[in-house]
Amino acid sequence: MESYVYSNEIIKNSLKAMNLPKNVRIFDTTLRDGEQTPGVSLTPDEKIAIAEKLSEIGVSAIEAGFPVSSEGERESIKKIASLGLDCEICGLSRAVKKDIDVAIDCDVQSIHTFIATSPLHREYKLKMSKEQIIETLVKSIEYIKEHGITVEFSAEDATRTELEYLKEAYKNAVDAGADRINVPDTVGVMVPNSMKYLISELKKDIKVPISVHCHNDFGLGVSNSIAAVEAGALQVHCTVNGLGERAGNASLEETVMSLDMIYGIDTGIKTEMLTKLSKLVSHYTGIKTQPNKAIVGENSFAHESGIHAHGVLAHALTYEPIDPEIVGNRRRIVLGKHSGAHAIKSKLSEIGVEVGTSVSNEQFSEIVERIKSIGDKGKIVTDADVMAIAEDITKRT
Ligand code: KIV
Numbered sequence: 001m002e003s004y005v006y007s008n009e010i011i012k013n014s015l016k017a018m019n020l021p022k023n024v025r026i027f028d029t030t031l032r033d034g035e036q037t038p039g040v041s042l043t044p045d046e047k048i049a050i051a052e053k054l055s056e057i058g059v060s061a062i063e064a065g066f067p068v069s070s071e072g073e074r075e076s077i078k079k080i081a082s083l084g085l086d087c088e089i090c091g092l093s094r095a096v097k098k099d100i101d102v103a104i105d106c107d108v109q110s111i112h113t114f115i116a117t118s119p120l121h122r123e124y125k126l127k128m129s130k131e132q133i134i135e136t137l138v139k140s141i142e143y144i145k146e147h148g149i150t151v152e153f154s155a156e157d158a159t160r161t162e163l164e165y166l167k168e169a170y171k172n173a174v175d176a177g178a179d180r181i182n183v184p185d186t187v188g189v190m191v192p193n194s195m196k197y198l199i200s201e202l203k204k205d206i207k208v209p210i211s212v213h214c215h216n217d218f219g220l221g222v223s224n225s226i227a228a229v230e231a232g233a234l235q236v237h238c239t240v241n242g243l244g245e246r247a248g249n250a251s252l253e254e255t256v257m258s259l260d261m262i263y264g265i266d267t268g269i270k271t272e273m274l275t276k277l278s279k280l281v282s283h284y285t286g287i288k289t290q291p292n293k294a295i296v297g298e299n300s301f302a303h304e305s306g307i308h309a310h311g312v313l314a315h316a317l318t319y320e321p322i323d324p325e326i327v328g329n330r331r332r333i334v335l336g337k338h339s340g341a342h343a344i345k346s347k348l349s350e351i352g353v354e355v356g357t358s359v360s361n362e363q364f365s366e367i368v369e370r371i372k373s374i375g376d377k378g379k380i381v382t383d384a385d386v387m388a389i390a391e392d393i394t395k396r397t
């Protein structure tokens, strides 16, 4: 997709030397990691409604849930897998036979199986040696492959694992039949350069597609996912609105728009549906999206300051990176204490009040003052306020 940003000379030149993929798969885990957001629990019907929208928007894979976790979870996953959606339906399992059996029973097309590899998890959680972990992951992958199911293997806490051991674990996973490997930055400790380094190192030994799963503990989930793509990752795990454990996961809308608009990489996502999808997920999960959330937030394309509103009214791209319609969002000129004459004139015109004909220049100055004084009290100036002020002032003459 050609865009204003993408055709920018600085960006273009900075990306020129990179060997970027043409396509990146979006593996959506809103219904699994996203549902692990504290306080979120979706009913089977809600999960199905979200899955249908995710498929419609064009994700490559949906991680529908963690089958072993509950009966309701299995019911939802089975139903989602039976819908014949236009994307891969995946179930999560630990590298444990019982988990794998229930995932198989849900008729998913792929199983995302994981075991932790980092020293912390080995010692305090699993109480297993390095060798035992490799033995376990190999057995699990071979078992899933015996059932003819696609396997994505994750070394949980990969980014805090010794590199040589991590490579060994992934090499064993591939030899056992893993179709893709996924690199979870489980507690979000990577920075873009470390992610690039790690993926480049893994690429030397791993010949199946590499995926990443970045948590957002330092607010770098999207940047780290993108850095991984720069280094050759072909799939990114995302969640709608960046939901997920703790500070969440890389947000789908931010990842997709960056890859698409800045790098020109096709994710297959119908971007004009992003804002609707975000609202749907917010509605079902009960997690409000912050107004300044990039891409889909209520304020992502809102302008209050006089200078910005003036610029946007002259040419929207002066203060917007992309047209909001591309992501199904909308531009708003918000009136408040920072507003300038251009924005207020434009708002008046929207409600049928023309400066110079309906109101004089003096009356207009008074309208401006009254709008600013509402803004000064920390209040939002609504269309109704503007209408009332204009009526009040014109009535007096
Ligand atoms: O963050 C993580 O490590 C996970 C695993 C299950 C892959 O979500």
Ligand code: ZN
Pocket (backbone or CB within 6 Å): 033, 184, 186, 213, 215, 245
């Ligand atoms: Zn996770």
